[in-house]
Amino acid sequence: MKEKNFIQIIKNTLNSDYIGDDCANLEDLGIVITQDSLVEDVHFVTKYITPYELGYKSAMVNISDIAASGAKPAYLTVAISLPADCDEKFVEEFYRGMKSGAKEAKIVGGDITGADKIFISITAIGKTQGRKISSRKNAKPGQKVVVSGIHGSSAAGLNELLNAGKRIEDKFTKAHFMPEAQLEFSKKIAETINYDYAMMDTSDGLLDALSTIACESRVKISVDFSKIPYDKDIEKFTDWQNLVLYGGEDYGLVAVLEGKDTSGMIVIGEVKEGCGVEILNGNCCEILSRKDIEKKLYSHFGENHEN
């Protein structure tokens, strides 16, 4: 995983305290900021995704990062580089989709240039306005793990697509191309919790989020598979349990809170002393290190998803 090495080099070169969570928390300004790119033939192929969906999803992945921080999405800037064959219709549909994916956040600027392939890079700003901002380092033994959203549907949609070589118009495809950021869940937690807590989105899979929080907080997270919310129809796919655990791009949220604060929420596990992630599944208890999980994420889905 070359990019992980690069991130370490960047941290060393910049010697910055900010690099770590998806969002940087700029306390002096009362904002969080995040930037994410989508590259043609790495993160998407135009054969499958419509310009509207591409715009929607580009905005939404950044809105989801803001939701994971607990802040309120406020502004977006958008840089897009386009090949010569992208026409006015593409641009209009892309920006219509982006406006929809941005929800209440306003698109306030950006840049447009030429390129051989489509490059999209979006920056999102969230206002903290008295909300408590999360960090992956905050999970503590004894706390409970809660989730929002359902897991595995987006990866199931991607699987269908790659197997068929064309779009299958069903709920899994929709989950893949038009995911929803968990803004209500985020707001509820960030406005009510008054201690440091951990929260992260499941953009790279539920187990990626759980193991990252476990690793950054130096704890073990124990999860009961039967408690994880997923669409029952996913069981028709071979390997469906891996879709639920390791499939990315559902943009659910995982948070780690004191038990007293989890009423009405979906609790899937708890935090223990130790490290890594433990999955209870019927009579089986699988214990996975961060390295095991990275290997599984990579072997199931590759470093980058093509959709």
Place this chain on the structure above:
Amino acid sequence: MKEKNFIQIIKNTLNSDYIGDDCANLEDLGIVITQDSLVEDVHFVTKYITPYELGYKSAMVNISDIAASGAKPAYLTVAISLPADCDEKFVEEFYRGMKSGAKEAKIVGGDITGADKIFISITAIGKTQGRKISSRKNAKPGQKVVVSGIHGSSAAGLNELLNAGKRIEDKFTKAHFMPEAQLEFSKKIAETINYDYAMMDTSDGLLDALSTIACESRVKISVDFSKIPYDKDIEKFTDWQNLVLYGGEDYGLVAVLEGKDTSGMIVIGEVKEGCGVEILNGNCCEILSRKDIEKKLYSHFGENHEN
């Protein structure tokens, strides 16, 4: 100029008040924000620019946009997409350069992904902190046009490069690869002027800046060529006057102020009723519409510069 059409479509689709200046002024947060991309083989070629210079210049072009707004550069986020053959050394040098180009602004986050070609997109945030923020719409008849920086050197460096097919190590090359944002000039104006004023950087050439301000403010700008600061050694180049007027990437600043506020500054012209730009050059007075200037910018330097 296809990108100009696209910007109009984007404005129509988003129906946003913010799109216009390089920076969006987010008054509720006390910040301005800008985002700019650099694409391999469109804005640069790795044959000529070093990774350090590429990092430096990527940061600097965004710092210059913040300077043009009058705000104080505060934070940067950086998204970079890299082909598989970019190694650790490239990443380290690129970020070292970027840290240098960012000046006092802190690099607080971003994204790193794979791609076929290098794609860099940087977002910069400036704090307004009581400074007066510029807009291209603010020039008024009777006001004076002032500039900072020297003009044409960067384009001369690019010319040398393209003619020789290799780097010529001289002051023009340096101006092209390691330009300086005009932070002191920006600060002085933004901290002392107490009325709405216009300011813009010369990233796309001096006449691009002058004609954009003229067009957005619905005025005519009259400039005396003999007052424009440039390096005398540029006169060795054929077509040197066009380099001074139309050459991009010097990252100077142009501001339009009341005459009483220009003491100690380089005044190159004044604002009149009318539209377009008027260049006094010896006995000749050339009158250029925005369209004439766009055509000249395009024919001299193309829509995108390769450097």
